[in-house]
Amino acid sequence: MRTPLIAGNWKMNGSTALVEAFGKVFSQPGLPANVDVTIHPPFPYLEAARRAFADTRLTLGAQTLNPLHSGAHTGEVSGGMLKELGVEYVLIGHSERRELYRESDGHVYDRVLAALNADIKPILCVGETLEERDAGRTMDVVLRQVGCVMAPLDPVQRAQLVVAYEPVWAIGTGRTATPEQAQEVMAGIRHHQAGYDEELAQQLRLLYGGSMNAKNAAELLAQPDIDGGLVGGASLKAEDFYAICQSAG
Numbered sequence: 001m002r003t004p005l006i007a008g009n010w011k012m013n014g015s016t017a018l019v020e021a022f023g024k025v026f027s028q029p030g031l032p033a034n035v036d037v038t039i040h041p042p043f044p045y046l047e048a049a050r051r052a053f054a055d056t057r058l059t060l061g062a063q064t065l066n067p068l069h070s071g072a073h074t075g076e077v078s079g080g081m082l083k084e085l086g087v088e089y090v091l092i093g094h095s096e097r098r099e100l101y102r103e104s105d106g107h108v109y110d111r112v113l114a115a116l117n118a119d120i121k122p123i124l125c126v127g128e129t130l131e132e133r134d135a136g137r138t139m140d141v142v143l144r145q146v147g148c149v150m151a152p153l154d155p156v157q158r159a160q161l162v163v164a165y166e167p168v169w170a171i172g173t174g175r176t177a178t179p180e181q182a183q184e185v186m187a188g189i190r191h192h193q194a195g196y197d198e199e200l201a202q203q204l205r206l207l208y209g210g211s212m213n214a215k216n217a218a219e220l221l222a223q224p225d226i227d228g229g230l231v232g233g234a235s236l237k238a239e240d241f242y243a244i245c246q247s248a249g
């Protein structure tokens with residue numbers, strides 16, 4: 001049985017006030033017992049979030065990390081530092097980082113390994129562009145992105161990973177993948193993983209991301225291979241995000 005996970009990616013948004021609003025809204029009772037929830041604020045808010053979320057079910061996530069341990073890398077943050085702040089999950093390979101910061105599959109793999117070494121669960125983000133979908137290459141792209149990270153890992157490492165399927169054309173566009181489109185890709189990822197290890201494939205948590213909101217979440221989360229969501233815009237309002245978490249029960 002896979003525990004649903006709802007992750008809120010604030011991207012380069014948020015404030016101390018937003019952190020506090022989440023602490024307040026999520027201290028209400030009413031979340032289903034079997035849902036994990038993580039918030040990924042920008043680095044400067046992690047410490048405030050740790051304090052504000054202390055009596056809630058919210059756990060802490062980061063948006064990226066540097067694969068190195070320490071050293072002369074101005075502006076970078078390592079896995080060990082995030083772990084010390086109580087970070088449990090880190091996003092890796094988000095399409096914005098792949099595109100805007102030129103992160104290749106190799107960079108993504110190095111970051112996944114660094115997260116695992118710091119005892120932080122990587123949420124590996126994958127997804128095709130509209131051009132790739134229109135060319136019928138969706139599964140090739142997604143399975144390449146998943147495979148090149150998963151294949152070299154051992155089973156203990158693989159068991160720590162979460163995979164988020166975010167079609168690039170659905171991110172921030174208001175154009176959600178249909179539940180059927182998302183399910184088809186998720187089932188493909190699980191089937192591919194079953195080629196390595198059937199049991200691990202059944203345990204692998206697969207999240208959908210791309211214009212998920214309080215209105216469409218329940219229908220997406222009802223799909224058999226969708227185990228949660230990676231939410232951008234709708235994770236910037238505590239009540240909306242709370243409603244999404246409620247529909248994941």
Ligand SMILES: O=C(CO)COP(=O)(O)O
Pocket residue numbers: 009094166170171172173174209210211212230231232233234
């Ligand atoms: O990129 C996303 C989450 O990582 C999705 O963003 P939106 O929910 O704003 O489309």
